[in-house]
Amino acid sequence: MVMYAYRRCFWKQTVRFKDKSGCGAMDHVRVHPKFLHSNATSHKWALGAVAELLDNAVDEVGNGATFVSVDKIINPRDNSPSLLVQDDGGGMTPDCMRQCMSLGYSRKNTNTTIGQYGNGFKTSTMRLGADVIVFSRCRNGSVVTQSIGLLSYTFLRKTGHEDVVVPMIDYELTERDGALRPAGDGLRKMVRTTLDDWHSNLTSILQWSPYSTEAEILSQFNDLGWHGTKVIVYNLWFNDDGVLELDFDSDEHDIQLRGGAKQDKGKPVQAQLAQQHIANRYHHSLRVYASILYLQMPPGFQIILRGQPVAHHSIANDLKFPEQIIYKPQIGNNKDQNKETSVITIIGFTKEAPLINVHGFNVYHKNRLIMPFWKVWQDNSSRGRGVVGVLEANFVEPAHDKQDFERTAVLLRLETRLKQMTVEYWNLHCHLIGYQPNTKAGKARKQAAAPPPIDYPAPIASITPAIPLATPPEPSNSADLPSPATGSRPTSSVPITTRSSVPNTEWKPEGPQVKPEPMDFTPDLSKRPSSASVSEALHRLKRQRVETAANNSHPTIPEEPQTAMADTNMSTQADESVLLHLVEENSQLLAKVADYEHHTRKLEQQAKELELRLNEEKERVVKLQQELERLKMSREPQPKQLVDARKDDGKKLTVDTGRIADTNHGVEAVVSGTIVPGGTSAPVTVPKVVVKVEQH
Secondary structure, three states, rough: HHHHHHHHHHHOOOOOOOOOOOOOOOOOOOOOOHHHHHOOOOOOOOOHHHHHHHHHOOHHHHHOOOEEEEEEEEEEOOOOOOEEEEEOOOOOHOOOOOOOOOOOOOOOOOOOOOOOOOOOOHHHHHHEEEEEEEEEEEOOOOOOEEEEEEEEEEHHHHHOOOOOOOOOOEEEEEOOOOEEEEOOOOOOEOOOOOOOHHHHHHHHHHHOOOOOOOOHHHHHHOOOOOOOEEEEEEEEEOOOOOEEOOOOOOOOOOOOOOOOOHHHHHHHOHHHHHHOOOOHHHHEEHHHHHHHOOOOOOOEEEEOOEEEEEOOOOHHHEEEEEEEEEEOOOOOOHHHHHHHHOOOEEEEEEEEEOOOOOEEEEEEEEEEEEEEOOOOOOOOOOOOOEEEEEEEOOOOOOOOOOOOOOOOOOHHHHHHHHHHHHHHHHHHHHHHHHHOHHHHHHHHHHHOOOOOOOOOOHHHOOOOOOOOOOOOOOOHHHHHHOOOOOOOOOOOOOOEEEEOOOOOOOOOOOOOOOOOOOOOOHHHHHHHHOOHHHHHHHHHHHHHHHHHHOOOOOOOOOOOOHHHHHHHHHHHHHHHHHHHHHHHHHHHHHHHHHHHHHHHHHHHHHHHHHHHHHHHHHHHHHHHHHHHHHHHHHHOOOOOEEEEEEEEOOEEEEEOOOEEEEEOOEEEEEEEOOOOOOOOOOEEEEEEEEEEEOOO
């Protein structure tokens, strides 16, 4: 068993194939079976290979797919576990089945489909196991076809083939009375070459697949309905320890990778939080990875993993103090294309910050996650701790394994801009999670927040047409200048919900301004002016300015159109600058109010804790006083309880209390109590007895 496990280890496939090729000239390019294995090495991660099969099902949403099911089944030939991936998409015709089994063929050439290289099915299935069998049913009008294909590395290796040979057979059915009916007296075999070739393919499938009879093979279509596809990967690969790479036993509702991090309750709280975070769990859990695999789940579609639906998880909803930044990439020399392309990046702190050090950007391509938690910022300090972003970058091309992007100049510019976003966001918001604010960034914010000088227009008589229009002030700090590689604008002094990453000569709020939701307090932001109210106020100021110019006390001086336009533009720009400055100042005051409320709540909590501790100390003082009183009482001398004495007649007396006094011949005890004479049972009471006690 151990020897067989070693042979089925994916990363140790060095089997030699027997040479059965002839000496004649080749009339076509041949693909050796070893290429199936070498081609599958593009997938370093087994769960990434499973994601490829999920992508194929999601691409079938346009053909009616509503679900994809991933489960474990048992190989009836040797009772070993196999991987099942089934969907109810449009299925594949016999020609499409042959293209699917070939290398480089792809029918997916739309902007919405994920697959595009025609290689994902082969690489993913051969990465998960040595063999795969595919069942697909396709409906075309009243004709329904059933196709079966076997891509078996075991079959090619043991038979010594020098070419990739894929046995495939097809059946045809017809639709009658709303049900599937066999064509003629039975299932009609769709013969493409000769009937002998068809039976030869069937024989190979029965010999090397998990099913040994034709009836068992046809029974696999019973749960496919009118259309759909079923993929069964068997002879799954083992790891270096001789056990299955895929773990079906640790969680009955999940498929995990062996060697994943196990929860240890003895670890510190921060270590447990980091271990349970989705940024670490997706590495070894298919359920967690599938929950974040798509930016938005297609409507009416669901992923079912081992009988339980996978709940979609939005990473952006986990962020606190979120902010949206618009990034316009420079794709090429085409300016029109650059203007049309813009990306909204959502950035914020993870909800566990600053307890855990999780950071990075989750980059999607055509709704599919390519790079989860991409660590663009690497720093030994705490700067950037907890900063997480989400964006969809359709302007860069993913690699073949869909776990990375092609390293192009466009991607490098994106990486540089994401680094800048991380630093900018950290400098503006780090104080919200308990870190000291950046003083340099604060000074830059104050300088940027300073209102521009207002140049009030002179009377109309003194204005000449040569006066230029007012222009925005230049940045006061060289560090705030936009980068030519990234096209970022100067950092604003107030964190806004939407910021543009391209240089603007005149910036105005774009869209409604949304205040990020704080972690443990919610300031009242209902009075914050929106962009609509700002536009309305600006329009009102313009109208007042025009009315004032119309009512000017210089009717005799003719006013040239260009002069009036310059006056209106200058006054409008000045009013806009003042109003925008007031809006930013109002936002600053609201942020300060929120900080004060936060500190007030912290102080109230500290006061309650101190009051509780004070009451505990008071109770402790009372207990100590009581203990001290008991110690004092225990140290005082106690009266003698029993004194033994004898009278002249030898009678024994028992005295229960008394007072001791010195005499010349011993000790004289003056007592009062009960005297019991020897030999008598009844006590005799005497008022006073003088006894002699011998000293020792």
